[in-house]
Amino acid sequence: MSIDFEIPEDAKAVRQKVRQWVQDECKPAEQRLKDGADFKATLAELRAKARAQGLWNPFVPVEYGGMGLGPLANALVQMELGDSHLGALSMNTQGPDDATIMTLMSYGTDYQKEKYLKPLLNGEKRICYSMTEKAAGADATGMKTTAVKDGKGNYVLNGEKWFSSAASAADIALVMALTNPEASRRNRHSTFIVELPNPGYQILRDIETMAVHGPFAREMGHGHCEVLIDNLVVPEANLLGGEGNGFNMGQHRLAYGRLRHGMHNVAMAQRALDLATAHVIKRETFGQRLADRQGVQWMLADCAAELYKARLMLLHIAYKAEKGLDLRQENSIAKVFLANMVHKVVDTSLQLHGALGFSLDTPLAAWYTSIRMQRLVDGPDEVHRWITGRNVIKAYEEHGTSASAAGGDLL
Missing domain, CATH: 1.20.140.10 (Butyryl-CoA Dehydrogenase, subunit A, domain 3)
Structure with missing residues (x-):
């Protein structure tokens, strides 16, 4: 009996289809952007073609309108999409949206899925994830941003966030905040869905980095924002996954x-x-x-x-x-x-x-x-x-x- 490295035929077929898609559509679209084409119009055209070919949300289950690919087939697809800066965007599988879509599918309420997940799956909106803070860095259990109930059916959030990738391109943000400082370190924080723009979620700047960016970096979600959370009011219905489950x-x-x-x-x-x-x-x-x-x-x-x-x-x-x-x-x-x-x-x-x-x-x-x-x-x-x-x-x-x-x- 031998170890089998054979890729299933259906996974091979979808890999080849995506490989051809990247070469025939995504790379030429990249060139059109370099030649001065409008970004939004180019991406919209590319996405419409992708959906028409059934190339949409590869890792998302079929019942949610995706391709329903398993981990192996999705890995093969992602390795092809990385060959073009427009690859993932063209099929609505770009980060940080993709991982957050998975979180909403797993933990969202029916209301949250209808109001927030659905437009993300349709490619109508984008979402960012505001977790990291200057003071905590890699220690996700050390975040200081707080969320306190106001007795009126809301939470009020205060603090700061650092390196919130794609925040300047997002219509929705997931924000992690401290809800119970007395709990164990892994159960102190909760996650909230925030509609943007919002006066309580203030993007102070797109942080300048060493990366050389093209003219459409912001629209593509390549920016990393410093954010002030100032008396941000979030309805209790927008608590995702229950209190203490943020980490x-x-x-x-x-x-x-x-x-x-x-x-x-x-x-x-x-x-x-x-x-x-x-x-x-x-x-x-x-x-x-x-x-x-x-x-x-x-x-x-x-x-x-x-x-x-x-x-x-x-x-x-x-x-x-x-x-x-x-x-x-x-x-x-x-x-x-x-x-x-x-x-x-x-x-x-x-x-x-x-x-x-x-x-x-x-x-x-x-x-x-x-x-x-x-x-x-x-x-x-x-x-x-x-x-x-x-x-x-x-x-x-x-x-x-x-x-x-x-x-x-x-x-």
Whole structure:
């Protein structure tokens, strides 16, 4: 009996369909935007075509109007969509909306699903997630923003939020706030649905970062906002998932977000490797192609190895998700690896392009500045490594070997 790496035919078919979609529609649309086309009109046209082809909300169950793809098929699709900046947006599977849609499907009331989830599924509105705070950083249990009942059927929220991704493009926000300071650290916070714009939810600024952004970054949701929460009144009906469940719901949505970043990173890394390979084949120095130099071949080999490991990680995690198995350890390992993998591959491609790679004449320099964020968002590398290492110790103490915390269940 052998381990079967065969992809089911239906998953292969949808991957091929999405691959063709990205090449035939998304990349040409990218070029039209560069040539001056209107962003909203271009995206609307692209989305209408996608829906007409049944390419909409890939991970969303059929009963909610999605494609109903399982974890494996969705992983394959996301790895294709990452090949274009418009890929995920075209099929309404962009972050941070996608993970928040999953949260609303799992925890929303009938009222919340009708009023807030439905327009998100239809692509009519966008949503952001306001969790992170300057004072707490990676410690989601340390948030200080408060939510207090006013005795009139509302909660009143006060505090600040930091790096609320896509807030400047959002019509709805999920806001986490402290509701019970006496509870255990993981049960102190709750999540609230906030309609935007709202005078109590003040976007102070789109934080300037090191990332090189194109002219439509804000509309695409690439911004990261600093937000003041000032006497923000939220009806009790907009409490999501019950009091004290904010942290657990947050981890639920972040788990998928980490993997989606990784899936898109694979696509970007592959595109970078392709660019590098095409360049070294054409480029000659001192009478010899760069492609024929052993040192260059080693650099390409290292990139290929990184991509190979990345794909195996994602496929194994998708397998565990399909089987309903615990994948938290693998998720943390993969989150760190995939963030570093894409950085290494893009950096190598940039190096092989020389001064051309350092310029903005190729997408490499812009990618390089944006992917540095991957090692910080959804939990910095150090936190995930700490958790992973702690689990290694726990596994050894329980079983006399750390194998179960290091992929040992594969064997």
